[in-house]
Amino acid sequence: MDLESRLRLERHVPEVEEFLASxxxxxxxxxxxxxxxxWIMMQARGQSGEPFIARLVWTVYPLRPPSLLFADxxxxxxxxxxxWPSAAGYRAPNDVCKPFTAEGQALHPExxxxxxxxxxxxNPFLYVVETVQGDIDRANGxxxx
Amino acid sequence: xxxxxxDITVTVTFATAxxxxxxxxxxxxxxxxxxxxALKEFGITADGxxxxxxxxxxxxxxxxxTLADLAGHAHAVHLRLRTETTQG
Numbered sequence: 349m350d351l352e353s354r355l356r357l358e359r360h361v362p363e364v365e366e367f368l369a370s371x372x373x374x375x376x377x378x379x380x381x382x383x384x385x386x387w388i389m390m391q392a393r394g395q396s397g398e399p400f401i402a403r404l405v406w407t408v409y410p411l412r413p414p415s416l417l418f419a420d421x422x423x424x425x426x427x428x429x430x431x432w433p434s435a436a437g438y439r440a441p442n443d444v445c446k447p448f449t450a451e452g453q454a455l456h457p458e459x460x461x462x463x464x465x466x467x468x469x470x471n472p473f474l475y476v477v478e479t480v481q482g483d484i485d486r487a488n489g490x491x492x493x
Numbered sequence: 494x495x496x497x498x499x500d501i502t503v504t505v506t507f508a509t510a511x512x513x514x515x516x517x518x519x520x521x522x523x524x525x526x527x528x529x530x531a532l533k534e535f536g537i538t539a540d541g542x543x544x545x546x547x548x549x550x551x552x553x554x555x556x557x558x559t560l561a562d563l564a565g566h567a568h569a570v571h572l573r574l575r576t577e578t579t580q581g
Contacts, residue, residue: 393551437578446578463540464578467509475508482575 349383353409357384360410360473367474371481373399376422384409387422390481392489400433400489402480407450410468414476416449417441429493435483440492448476499568501560505531505547507574520561524554524572531574541579548573 349357365375368388376387384406389399403426405415417426418433418440425431432440443451447464459465467475500517505527507514514534518527528547532539539545546553549563549572564570 463538463543469511470507470509472509478508478573478575479577482577486577 349407349409353406354383357406357409357473360471363471363474364477367477367481372396373477373481378423380423384414387419388477388480389422390477390484392487393481393485395489397489400484401431404476406473410472411466413448413450413453413466413472415451416444416476416480430491432492433484433487434490434492435487438483438492446479448479498561501564501567502569503527503560503572504569505534505572505574507531507535510535510574518560520559520564522560523556524558524560524563525556527560527572528556528574531572535574544577544579546575546577548575 361375368375368390371393372391374389376389377385381387382405386404388402388404390402391397391399401419401422401424403415403417403419406412418431419426420428420431427441429440432438437445437452439445443449443455445455446452447456447459447466453459453466456464498520501520502515502517505514514531516530524547528545532545537545549570554563560570
């Protein structure tokens, strides 16, 4: 990851952490993680128990959407359906086919323009985390398996 | 002597917007009007594939709710714009 991307990400992290604190979530970036890689503990609003662990990897920030997968633990495997939310467009354990993910944009070149185009303004990191939280809330925290 | 009800200052934040949308509205204004104004300000054109909605204190009020209903005795309301892709 280039220096500018890293610096911009660092500037946006506090807002993400503030949001996650309001939803009993947490952002994790370990020393051994590559630049731009984060593990996000999230759970449906008002629920307790085992959180989802979203693995978010940014490459060029904020110009490109992140890769989004779900893991069974911080640093763990992403190939277990039970780690994934049962939400529309979340195709466990392969990808999240949504306009705010690298996987979704790669599968749908037509999303590059128009209403599904990636928005690089403001705080895209916060945008992705808020949107995933909304999807998990609507799924009532249900898991794919 | 009763005066006109004061306008309510509405602030709508959206994560990918460079700055919040802020405008005064009459208290009887429905949220649907605020949503339309905010989308216009943020340069978003609804096309039926994405649902845009407003959160007030973590709840999603109906778009028919008025600002007076939301604000109570307050003269300002803070809303958060969120999106949900409904068709890929």
